[in-house]
Amino acid sequence: MREVRPLNIAYLCALAGFFLPGLLVFREIPPAYFFFCGLLGLAALFRERRELSLRIQALLALPALAYTVLRLSVETLIPVLSGFLLVLQTAKFLGPRTPRDLLQSFLLNTLLLVGAALLRFDLLYAGVFFLEVLLTVSGLFFLFASRESSRLPEPSAKALALASFGASVAVLFFSGFYFLVLPRARFTLFSLARGRGLTGVSDRVAPGEISALKEDQAVAFRVRWLRGRRPQRPYFRIYVYNVYRQGVWESRLPRRKRGRNEPADFEVEVLPEALGRGLPVPGYALEVATLKGPQAEVLSEGLVRTREEVLEPSLYRLKGRLGPYPADLPPEEFLYVPPEIRRALVGLALRLRRTSLPETVAAAVAYLQKHYTYTLSPGKPRGEPLLWFLFSSRKGHCEYFAGALTFLLRTLGIPARVVGGYAGGEWNPLGGYYLLRQNQAHTWVEYFDPARGWLSVDPTPASGGIQVPPSRWRLLWDYLEFKWYYWVLEYDFLKQRRLFLKVGRGLEGLPRSAWHPHLWPQAALLLVLPLLGILLWRRPRPRSPVEEFLCLFERRGLARLPGETLKTYAERLCRIFPHLSQEISRFVELYYREAYGQEKTRKAQQELLENLRARLDIEVSQGLKSFKKKRPFKL
Template sequence: MRQISRAAVLWQLIAFIAVVLPHFGWLPWWLIGLCVGAPALRLMIHAGRWPFPHWSIKLALVVAVSGGLLLTFNRDTGMSATVALLVAGLALKMIEIYHRRDALVLLYVALFVAATTFLFYQSIGVALYVMLALGVVITALNSIFQNPMQNDMMRPLRRSGRLLLFSLPMMLVLFLLFPRIGPLWSIPLDRQAARSGLSDTMSPGEISQLTRSDELAFRAAFSDAPPLPSQRYWRSLVYSHFDGRRWTREPWEQRARLEDERLIDESSPVTYEVIYEPSRRRWLVALDQPAVAPRDYRLGYARTLVSDRPVDRRINYEVTSYLQYKLSPELLSERKRALFLQLPEAGNERARALADQWWRAAQQRPEPFVQQVLNYFRGDFSYTLTPPALQGDTIDQFLFETRQGFCGHYAGALAFLLRSVGVPARVVGGYQGGEWNPYEGYLTVRQYDAHAWVEYWQPAGGWVRVDPTAAVSPDRVEGSADQVFAQDPAFLSETPLARLRLGQDGWLAELRRRAEAINFNWHRWVLNYQGQQIELLKGLLGQLSMVKMVLAMMGPVALILAAVAWFQLRDRRRRPSDPISRGLTTILKRLERQGFQRHPSEPLHRFLRRVAEAAPEVADPLLRLAQADEAVRYAEDPGQRDTLLSAVKACQNALARNTSVIHKRIEDEKAGR
């Protein structure tokens, strides 16, 4: 068993710490303690203060750690339990590290643990850090294969730096070209507990919960200008069932296919790419109204975009939407009509009565009726995040008593009123608005942009969108949620610090947008590089085939290897820094090419004199050089160095000028002979 050097032991310690550090964010406290204690113990052994622990101590540690792991993690904790186990194993191995084989096991496991960091965190900072940690592990790996007497800590660092630097281009090629295939089997990550986001029921006040969070919902990149703020309705869910208090979806609706909701476009299409954050739910977003479903996803019930499995990782997709449209202007089927007219048998009688009254006044036409409701809202209704709680006949209470509400209250009430007079209506849940990032051309939509609005159906016109919130608080639709609620204490109450970064103007906001733009590109081009891969490859290679893919990967890899081989095997001697010896080297090389070979034992001046006889064209400077060389070498007169330098220069020039002449003469002489 080979022992490793003291420098190598220190590198093992550094590598261990570097690798486990990012996991401290989620590891149980006792494991963190072990991760700090083990290297400290090994350091004491390293310093010669303590001996290696007795086997009984090691056994006790193993038992304690196993017990701790069994108590902390259970069967369902999946990957994090595995990583915790590996980290615990690393820490224990750390203590007894002494031989090369121990170190090898430690470092290989450390590499794996470093890679698992990405299952928990994926920011640019973490990525850079983990690559750095990888560098440290490789340094440690190099250090155990060095001379056990070698204690220069820097030497392995330089070597691994060179190794990794040369590996980067090949990594890039592999990253770009290696085909991404879907998961072979599915292992859900346990760390992502339920995230905030829209849910499939909407009770009054449900959405205002979301405004407490500034968590990212999704981002949408536009190649051209984004739609106007008043057109940014991101459709996500449609609620069609009302039980007197909550709006819900029927269970079958979740799996339903898009049926007869035909879309007639009345404007030019807008195409955009959505980078959707993991929500653990099936629904996605699209601007009102999506034309066709993107690859891998489908248009479901009521023209909402859905995924077949819960979105448990960040995804991106490209959609085309028509902002001006007619949606199923034909007659509504009886079944659907019944669905969108459903109301509880009784309850909210005052609201029903008021609706009847307005319906008659509007001469049974939906449009004036809606205007009447909106006018009513414009009266003394207010838009607030913290409306009073509602009991019993919630619609009645809201319309006639509290008159305070969030978007859900207004949308729910409007849909109720419409249905009660026989106009098919439904509540649409989604997001409204988004912050435009001018640097990368995308909209950022956060959870506090969650919104609800209403669609009602009229013959000939089809489904029409109406947003009652716009009547109560036009700023909410024209501007953004954070402007409207900036003063409301309930807004962003979960992340109070987020308020600080919310300014819309000033250099701080500018800086924030720039940072977000970088992050956006990171998500789009690195973390979610997948969809773009095929486009990129098609652009580069034309029609894709297996052969082309393999060639495309082999070509650059071969080039890189050739470059590395050249760099690794080249002569790393520096050219002489002294101008005299540099000049002399050039002169000797040039003469050699002319066929004048200097014998190993021949003094320079004698050689030069010999050449001068054979080549009268350059005899003068050669003789001068010979003289100067003799003077410097034998008289040891440092004052002559300048003379020598000028002689070298003159000789170089003369040779450069006369090369062809000498060459020709020598050739002639040969021919003559």
């Protein structure tokens, strides 16, 4: 029969448990730590024994410790400590494979998993966490089994693996249960554990800043559509820019807001995934409710800001209306054109003037899209960036097109402004939300129509906004990430309270007939079944005949010695009990035939065991009678 070494299985579990969290955090850890790990590997490669002693491990880890101390700060605390754990774990795997060393390796793996949670607590981490629990529990099972025997028969190893899998499932179940019921705090260890990056749109846009984001696939926001008509290609407004200076647009709108009692066209939930204070609005925001995170408020022109930068998992609910947008500020504030640009554009603007406002805007947009080319790398501008784009390079990205159309319309006396946000987005029908990525950051133009209000127009050629449709697998993965974010990262006291209230209402909503006096056995069954399950769980496992055999002689002071095989132990018992040697030898023979020969000898073992127990009990009783005759008790 094949045998396995449980210590080797425990070592493989620890090694796999080391690589899984390491793959999660390798981008966040400073590269110097991988250099230290390589030094450890080279030291082990050029040694004859291939195993590093504890002294050599400590000496090689000292440079990593010094580097960690020098790099340690509040901002780099988690990455450098995780990197140092990576070095320690590498040194540990290059050392001896003793049970004590493997136990330390499992501890280091757990610490590395905690560090990975603080750096990257996403859906991929959930899968790694599940595998890590399975590997750790299985490794500990085989590690402690190796202390009992250096080799295990293959059926015993399979049974041990099955038991470890059941224990892992139990650990995950109770972890989820405690996650749901334990009191929730506002800030947790995972509040900053999402690998946040800077938001793609800010209150200041310089030439090239938006185009630099076109290669970034990182998620910036998720906008869940709750109610209302969904536009075919929505534009999510974040900033309205009203100040221009040498190619740089800035948003310096007053913070005052005006209450409007208007019916809302839509209702959405915004889940930020990036740092920043602006929230995307698919139109004009009327009101905002802060469900979690820094307090948000509606400002002028229907924009939404948070009072503090979003540094934790947050959730906001917005109500608003689609365009045209009302004018909170006097439209005349959006007519200024720098003199240098006005002198250069006045001739072109007059040629584009038409009899009506919509025709003039359409002519200006058509002119820009026909005579200019969209590109992400137009080159470094010389002189005034906007004039360089219009009269020299004739190619640029969305900032140039939006700025050119804005000043063309202002030169003709039409109020216009540049707006920054996200265009389009990826619609996920599985979760009913828009996924806004950094590469979808965009700028466009809003012009004022006295009869209707502010209207949106996008002068950037269509080639600048082409998006590859996401695949079904990508949409499914993002939907799972959305659920992970919504129910794990966003799980707070309010959601916990709503969950408990829903369970309570479900119990209250049961039909009264379910609690009828004649149906009391139902209630009794609901109480008895959990208690019965606990009793069955706590019920001791029936011992095998060989375990009963060992206990039979252990109770008589003849315990099996450490490292003593069953055959050697039986030979020692035969020398002590020569009149029982035949039964003892026969029992051991039957056990080996069952364990290694796959023969069914369990019944014969049980009969021999009962015979041995009966003969030993007779000997004990006869010994007590003879003892009482020689030494009677005195009362």
